[in-house]
Amino acid sequence: MAIWLQLRRWMGNKLFELNNRNLMVLLLVYIIISWLLLIWAGEQELTSDITLFLYYLMVTASTVGYGDYSPVTSAGKWVVILFIIPGGLSLFAALLGRIATVAIDYWRAGVLGKRKLKMDNHILLLGWNGQRTMNLIRMLQHEETGKRPIVLCSRSDIENPLPGEIGFVRVTSYTDELEMKNANLSSASCIVVDNLEDDITLSAALYCANENPNAHLLAYFKDEALSRLLSQHCPNAECIPAVGAEMLAKAAVDPGSSALHQELLASTKGMTQYSTVYPEGEKNRSLESLFHFMKKDYQSTLIGIDRGEGIELNPELDVLVEPKHKLFYIADERIDFFDWAKID
Numbered sequence: 001m002a003i004w005l006q007l008r009r010w011m012g013n014k015l016f017e018l019n020n021r022n023l024m025v026l027l028l029v030y031i032i033i034s035w036l037l038l039i040w041a042g043e044q045e046l047t048s049d050i051t052l053f054l055y056y057l058m059v060t061a062s063t064v065g066y067g068d069y070s071p072v073t074s075a076g077k078w079v080v081i082l083f084i085i086p087g088g089l090s091l092f093a094a095l096l097g098r099i100a101t102v103a104i105d106y107w108r109a110g111v112l113g114k115r116k117l118k119m120d121n122h123i124l125l126l127g128w129n130g131q132r133t134m135n136l137i138r139m140l141q142h143e144e145t146g147k148r149p150i151v152l153c154s155r156s157d158i159e160n161p162l163p164g165e166i167g168f169v170r171v172t173s174y175t176d177e178l179e180m181k182n183a184n185l186s187s188a189s190c191i192v193v194d195n196l197e198d199d200i201t202l203s204a205a206l207y208c209a210n211e212n213p214n215a216h217l218l219a220y221f222k223d224e225a226l227s228r229l230l231s232q233h234c235p236n237a238e239c240i241p242a243v244g245a246e247m248l249a250k251a252a253v254d255p256g257s258s259a260l261h262q263e264l265l266a267s268t269k270g271m272t273q274y275s276t277v278y279p280e281g282e283k284n285r286s287l288e289s290l291f292h293f294m295k296k297d298y299q300s301t302l303i304g305i306d307r308g309e310g311i312e313l314n315p316e317l318d319v320l321v322e323p324k325h326k327l328f329y330i331a332d333e334r335i336d337f338f339d340w341a342k343i344d
Helices: 002-015 020-040 050-061 074-111 131-144 177-181 198-211 224-233 244-253 257-265 287-298
Strands: 123-126 150-154 167-170 190-193 216-221 238-241 272-277 301-306 311-313 326-331
Touching (some): 020 050, 050 074, 131 150, 190 198, 224 238, 287 326
Parallel strands (some): 123 190, 150 167
Antiparallel strands (some): 301 311, 301 326
16 A cells, blocks of 8 residues: 555656656657547548658647648547547647746746857956946947947846846855856956955956966956056056046036046047057157048047057157057047058
């Protein structure tokens, strides 16, 4: 008696559990029984060819019913009425339900950040700061439309704030190797670290620099001491300091200057600052000639230059510009191509 109870309990838990394996077994059993019953009913036309039989079974079970094939014997009609249609409808509904469940689970895994992303050359954002992060994403989308995808990686208990627009990965630590693989850290071309706590920013930046030394690494710090510490260990990292106090002081001396700073930092409207590299193959030119060329032909204003020794703002017009020097300018939109040959 105990053995029978155990067997019955096992059958109830395993045999009738509608998992993927049992669903496939039931489908196979349904096809075999339907085949045998139609043979028994004398439906030679429906069972003479396996392709024709499966076509008829699918059309009938899905209630499409084209009418090109149908049972001709009374027994065959009863087989269809009592078994093929009821069984087919049940299995068809279960199969569609399972497919829908898998699709929804896959979509929810992406929204919750539990799915491994398959992309490279992307911009990876580490940290969630509410509206500030949303503004950052919107500005990056404006700049990177059709270029690099954006992935948000967060420790916060949130869902993807922009499903369908950006990738999202949720982690418990920015230094966990297995979790960070979901964000494809090693293939990112740009990594932006921005957290509320500077110590987390520092540890995440050091880990990212070790895992992906070729990526452009940006880190935002409120504490300048930690910013300098990262620069010492990762000379290629670009540390972004907090500028709130400096903007307050500047606005106190020059009223209204904060609005100008906001225009220069915005990337979706107004005169925004950009940079470009004076390309190899071009001859050396004076900064004055480049200044007039950029203003006249592209409505952009040259405001600085980096000749490898740091940025020089408002440089002298007689400065010589050589290939590989970086030029900084302001314009309404980024200019993807300068036709330097037109200067001559």
